[in-house]
Amino acid sequence: MKGGEAERVKTIQDVARELGVSTSTVSRSISGKGRIGKDTRERVMRYINENGYYPNAAAQSLAQSKTNNIGLILPEVDTLVDMPFFHSCMYAVEEMAQANDYDILVVITSGKDTRPLERLINNRKVDGMVLTRTYEDDCFVPLLKESRIPFVTIGQVKGGEAVQVDSDNTGACMELTSVLLSKKVGRIAYLGGNMEQMVNQCRYEGYLGAYGQLGKKPDGKLVYRNLNSKTMIEKAVEELLEKKAECMLCQDDFICDEVLHLLAEKGVNIPEDVKVASCHYSRILDNYPITVTSLKFDIMQLGRTACKILLDMIDGKEVPEKTLLDYEVILKESTK
Amino acid sequence: MKGGEAERVKTIQDVARELGVSTSTVSRSISGKGRIGKDTRERVMRYINENGYYPNAAAQSLAQSKTNNIGLILPEVDTLVDMPFFHSCMYAVEEMAQANDYDILVVITSGKDTRPLERLINNRKVDGMVLTRTYEDDCFVPLLKESRIPFVTIGQVKGGEAVQVDSDNTGACMELTSVLLSKKVGRIAYLGGNMEQMVNQCRYEGYLGAYGQLGKKPDGKLVYRNLNSKTMIEKAVEELLEKKAECMLCQDDFICDEVLHLLAEKGVNIPEDVKVASCHYSRILDNYPITVTSLKFDIMQLGRTACKILLDMIDGKEVPEKTLLDYEVILKESTK
DNA sequence: TTGTACGCGTTATCAA
């Protein structure tokens, strides 16, 4: 199969010539746009299926100003607990994209470096983008807005004016806290991470909200936020044990993982000595002998929904500005 | 800034007109190809930097038959232990790609479904591909070969004839086993997973090789492979305890994680009652009180190398068919 | 050194 004639990929012109029709006829047969004779069309399609013609994506792109690509913007995470979230997001988006004949172009942004995103915008290699993490003072959203490229965020955006899809973190945390409160669990401590991330703000709001509903406020001494290192978490846990917190409500599985670790080390019994709950379940929590009360979100659905909405936007359809997805409160031994 | 004139993106023609030069002059200034006056070039570049012109990727693609995209083929994995590997691969490839002005297009293939890959090939949206997992009877490699698209695999390919980059799994496992053997650890049991994956074949080879060097063979009764479920691992562990295995050599961190879990449950002491080692370190092993003897590979380097080699191939450079990366044997308490 | 003109492979407009 080598040497001789240079193996060139078939173009629409080749197909047209070999079929004795014009390129426009072939084009119309494929796209279905414009009027086209039924049997002509069938003849073209049969030829294509048998002889394998595939349109040149670049040429299509140029002619239609449409790439059939969507950009997926991932933060640089490296903890074992953040990973599954973004991993699932990616899978879901990819799946939905494939199903609609789109490909995904993945860009990883570390921290506040906007250059990768700017590059993607200027390239015009994508028809739309999914931003998988949002911050209180987000530097990516303004860029996206200005670019006029359709985009949807997974996570809330302060000040709105962006199409957002998110798990109902606030509602979920509120319900979880309320349930604990209603079970006469008092002195619920809160252990939270980086408050710049919107997801963490939402969860904290939920925690406060549950108290608010009862006209109460949590004891400020039991609230720890911006716990950005294991050392800080350790310090918080030690202090909370001294302060006789009844329950440690962990903002996410990363913190919860660490808390469970520490408590086990110290020989503290759960739930006898202290109860524990997590605002986000992940399989990492399965590593412990005790089952943990937590909130479960369907990340795949989150990704699928975000992608679907984006595709609708690209198609010029009207889409809801904010979509909140459901959650499950899972009560287990750790708060018995 | 709204209404009135439709906001159209600048083309090379706009730049040429506004600068009073021809399009080819602008094109040459940007690419640096062909002869071009130094000050003309500077004038063009300055204008571009100040007024922001970005070439249309689709048009470039069409004109040069080059997409500046590379395809990254990921398997569908969902275990917490497989994830970090592919995650790191992706990060590394993305990083190297960005640095060379390429974007990555991610495709996820579940099992033996080749359609996503065929789609990517026919699309011609990428200049090359990185395949991140290889199988003994690989259905993706033949497709890739036939496509004539440059590609490199992360992992070995049976029968060769493919550019491969891999950690030296065989060498690493051989050394680990040898070290154990030299420390008078006898009765080393082997617990392995899916043998269809090349990485697992390589590791098993290393295990056998270490015995071979000494003119010996491992006790077949201590060898378990294709352990594809937790149940199977549990059964193997129980049997091995009965058979008085001295050491359990786990093929990867997934198996090791499970083994450690089970031994803890059963109250078996490590290393007093039985020693444990893993052919692949990952942070999941940090969850246990005991530190584990294991092999450490630099996955980021693996990804970077694979990507770099691919880029060289795309540039028509000569590349080595097989690249094996280094490893570290890390001796810890679990085999003391 | 610079400009002209054509080709890349499709889609889309307008006649026929």
Add this chain to the structure above:
DNA sequence: TTGATAACGCGTACAA
């Protein structure tokens, strides 16, 4: 219903 032909935006021989 079908066929010419002009875009789409860029790179590049070739000519000047």
